[in-house]
Amino acid sequence: MFSLRNKRFLRPGHLVPLDGLLWVLDEFQPVAALVDPDTALPRAVVDWRELPPPAPDSATWVVTDHYRLWVQQGTGGPIGRVDEGGLRQVADPGGADLVAVGRGAAWCVDSRSPDPGTPGGPGVAPVPPPRPGSRLVVVAEDGGARTIAVDRPTESVTPRPDGIYLRVHGKPPTAVPMGDPRTVTGWGYAYHAEHLRLTEPLPDRIEYEQYEKREPDMEPPLWNLGGAGPWTPWHDPEEVTRYGLRAGGLRWALGALAHQPLGDRYPLVATGHDPESGRERVRVDLGTGWPRAAAECGGFLWALAGTRTRQLLRIDPLSARAEALPQVGSIDIADRCWPLVGFDADEVEEHAERERARFEDAGRYLRLSDARSEIEGEWPDLRVRLAFRHPHLPGGWLRRRWRVFDEVGRPTSETHADVHLMEDLETGQLPPPEEAVDGVLDI
Helix, strand or coil, rough: CCCCCCCCCCEEEEEEECCCCCEEEECCCCCCEEECCCCCEEEEECCCCCCCCCCCCCEEEEEECCCCCCEEEEECCCCCECCCCHHHHHCCCCCEEEEEECCCEEEEEEEEECCCCCCCCCCCCCCCCCCEEEEEEEEECCCCEEEEEECCCEEEEEEECEEEEEEEEEEEEEEECCCCCCCCEEEEEEEEEEEEECCCCCCCCEEEEHECCCCCCCCCCCCCCCCCCCCCCCCCHHHHHCEEEEEEEEEEEEEEECCCCCCCCCCEEEEEEEECCCCCEEEEEEEEEEEEEEECCCCEEEEEECCCEEEEEEEECCCCCEECCHHHHHCCCCCCCCCCCCCCHHHHHHHHHHHCCCCCCCHHHHHEEEEEEEECCCCCCCCCCCEECCCCCCCCEEEEEEEEECCCCCCCCCHHHHHHHHHHHHHCCCCHHCEEEEEECCC
16 A cells, blocks of 8 residues: 655646746645746746645645735645745744735734624523634745734735725624524524724734724735636626626636536536626636636636646637646646655554445445445555446446545545535536446546
């Protein structure tokens, strides 16, 4: 069950427009390909593997203001400023989370929601405990950090030309009864977050009552996750004119069409809208699946989309044509990845068997025919393989795999793997049967 990493190709996970190039960041490893928007070819590859990998089940966060890129490998971890030469600065935010960059600094906060309290019994509303304070950590480009106390729980920071907007919970949560208020035992909660407008220089302590409450101009960020799926009103004119990405004189949104019969796959489209009225002007077919990221760079709209794997798409807003770009996915980044952790054969085998056993009874509780779970591959690329019969492929097998260890060899567990599988089967989000190989369709 042991192997050394031979090849590892870049798997796009984030899109960041920076200094006229499109940075295509790997979904896990600290590597980015810098793509020329005109030629759609990689110009360079950079890495920042000096930063430690994120903790298991913790994501990497990246923020930019179009000129500077800061990354944080996992919640509360160290942050680093990266440019075409690689890692330039490292700072310790003291456990705070990186949330924004702008006005010459990176901004980190203790992003916590206030505790709503515990219900006192039937019909007795919970009483919130005293509100805790929080911290705002400001990191300069040279890596120097300054900590500012805030007397309210803090969610985020939005740097704008007219000031710095701090989103805080100014008032305690309000309990909302889920039924008859006299006897109810279930409660929902309304949270009361609002923005404080700050101006520089910032004090050593920020007190809620002393600052103007004002919503910032929420021009969409230059980097974002772009659109989303049918649960988001991305097609709503007001939403698009406010949050859509600008390209070719239009506001763009990406999403999967929700108006499909149950069992059909959802077509994925990019739609260009009039920036004033929000009316749809252009629609571009992007195949099927879900959008992962989107950005504007060099006059083009770029997207990461797909189902099992993600492909990089370049959309020309003038011709309304989409082009798949496989070049980035063919870059071998093995020598830029984080090193593997130590190998212990007994621990590897024990964890792998425990993960496999989770799906021994999957056929019964997921109602799958002839389901069987096995372990395949070698550490750290061990996976649980679940194969079963399904009407989607008469006479064949559907197959899904889950990682058992992460890419640096640490034990991991995909807690909701069975739920995601059930959702895909029920909604028909499956590859077409003609993609099966030797009677097996990977889903």
